[in-house]
Amino acid sequence: MGSDSDWPVMEGAAQALAEFGVPYEADVVSAHRMPHDMIAYGEGAAARGLRVIIAGAGGAAHLPGMLASVTPLPVIGVPVPLKYLDGMDSLLSIVQMPAGVPVATVAVGAARNAGLLAVRVLAASDEELQARMTAFQQDLYGQAKAKGARLRDRL
Numbered sequence: 649m650g651s652d653s654d655w656p657v658m659e660g661a662a663q664a665l666a667e668f669g670v671p672y673e674a675d676v677v678s679a680h681r682m683p684h685d686m687i688a689y690g691e692g693a694a695a696r697g698l699r700v701i702i703a704g705a706g707g708a709a710h711l712p713g714m715l716a717s718v719t720p721l722p723v724i725g726v727p728v729p730l731k732y733l734d735g736m737d738s739l740l741s742i743v744q745m746p747a748g749v750p751v752a753t754v755a756v757g758a759a760r761n762a763g764l765l766a767v768r769v770l771a772a773s774d775e776e777l778q779a780r781m782t783a784f785q786q787d788l789y790g791q792a793k794a795k796g797a798r799l800r801d802r803l
């Protein structure tokens with residue numbers, strides 16, 4: 649993430665990964681404030697064994713795109729909402745990538761979905777993890793059905 653001030657949002661991704669037993673690391677690597685460190689992080693990520701990068705930043709959020717430009721790994725971008733502009737600035741900074749440099753952008757503040765998407769990326773080549781994702785989806789289905797049943801009971 650671009651700053652430790654993003655952590656209250658970004659910890660949603662960490663929680664999702666932890667729920668699925670996926671090991672992760674979290675760090676502050678700002679494209680604007682520590683560009684050389686950011687390039688080194690992105691360039692070394694695959695060789696260190698990382699499989700997916702989740703990059704969250706607020707405002708003029710160049711971090712996800714810049715990471716995507718220096719790594720062959722999939723990068724998932726999380727627009728972090730700040731005090732002004734409700735995260736629209738961050739969203740547009742992350743989602744409007746030039747052709748050839750994709751960043752899979754989730755909704756504003758949706759770090760949990762970023763974590764879940766990372767699990768799905770990893771699950772594509774991991775049957776056991778995929779089975780856990782399928783169980784998670786069945787659980788979601790059950791919860792949604794229960795919501796409908798409760799609503800119908802109240803009518």
Ligand SMILES: Nc1c(C(=O)O)ncn1[C@@H]1O[C@H](COP(=O)(O)O)[C@@H](O)[C@H]1O
Pocket residue numbers: 649650651652653654677678679680681704705706707708709710711712728730
């Ligand atoms: N968008 C970026 C980048 C970057 O994209 O390189 N580096 C920091 N930031 C963002 O600045 C906001 C304010 O940071 P501070 O709270 O440290 O002032 C954070 O949301 C961070 O992600």
